Amino acid sequence: MRIDILSLFPEMFVSPFNESIIKRAREKGLLEINLIDIRDFAPGKHQQADDYPFGGGAGMVMKADVVVPAITSCKTVDSWVIYLSPQGKTLNQNRVTELGQKNHLVLLCGHYEGIDYRVMELVDEEISIGDYILTGGELAAMVLVDAVSRMILGVLGAEESALEESFSQSLLEYPHYTRPRSYQGQEVPEVLLSGHHENIRRWRKQQGLLMTLLKRPELLLNREYDAEEKELLQEILFREQINGE
Template sequence: MLNKIDILTLFPEVITPYLNESIIERAISSDKIRINTHNLRDYSTNKHNKIDNIPFGGSTGMVIQAEPTISAIKAICNKETHKILFSPKGQVITMDLLQNLLKKEHILLIAGHYEGFDHRIENFIDQTISIGDYVLTGGELPALTLTDALVRLIPDVLGNKNSASEDSFFSGLLDWNVFTRPRFFDTLNVPDVLLSGNHKKIEHWKKRSAIINTLCYRPDLLAKYRLNKMEKKILIDYFLKEECNEQDN
């Protein structure tokens, strides 16, 4: 089970404030996880702590050098450490990926900057990960994204043991629609079933809401989800109702 995360970055001051707030701070304070930041410049042998240089072959921007990066990896890691580099060519974060990473005891997250790292560091990496098909200024936000997603899955980190399992994607579906007080707002009211006290009907409503949300907003997820008999009936009833509405119009 994951118990330690190290983050290698040029800007630890960007990382630290987020770690000192909310759920992650409570997880650290209660010894559920240890999280350390490391400044890549501390591993430079240059008298000015320079860690980047111009790319061979010509291009815009600067490239982070292999030597200080590999020195940092060797200093921080042991043979059990799972070393992750954030890269556009990496696997996009999914719930399955997170569940697999939770099985690692120690993870090193390597946050890049500028035009990225000298390609040779990839010989010292176990996995490359992406958070989507777009470009950010640096790897600090991806590192925090992965850290947050992992920490909330560690047992007893969230106040309610069912909180993580009820999140979107955990079961393969999006979450159901949620409501709170006031019950009546303008012409928008909370569904009566949620205040009925009938737990069986409430659970059915939640399941229906999750399935319809997934169908409407992420049909790609629903295509991979194995529907049980009750869930298939929810979909059939939904499509029949939609067909009736179209005929009425």
């Protein structure tokens, strides 16, 4: 996959994209990331990429005659152009999975009061990472790249990792434990030490259901359950009922 990121502050991405999974994906040739400085397309000595809004108002607006050439410099027939914007649809795992199937993403990071609306003619989709305000789209772009990169085949060490992770099945992840077996009176669940793979798998599935029920119950609404999940949920509810008495 190729991802081009258009930003007024491309240096913000250097450190995050040279660490951990993204670094390994780039080294393996599975992910190509290009950082494009929007100011390079601004004419004049001062490379002004923004200006005052027509009609008045606070803040500055990124100029169409700068942003459009920046987009067209990297846009191809395979490109999917995303504007990171608070007006976009909130990113979720389903959309991340879909974007992971794209060949080429172009991420446009807004700044100041946003971009000249005429730029939107080149934008395929607006994406938000939540209902709050950020200084610019750079942090949102980092989140998107991190999430999407995990969907690329071969990026994660184990092929099942991406499928088993939290939200991939509309469930939160089960609790994880490592050594020591006992710490300050808290013990690792015996089932994880049993070596019985089927019991471990079943325990993890039930714990994922329990974590979701306790922390994000809305994720369980309108979800289709298989027979095992229904049985595990009944066990959870029965146990909670007994504990509550």
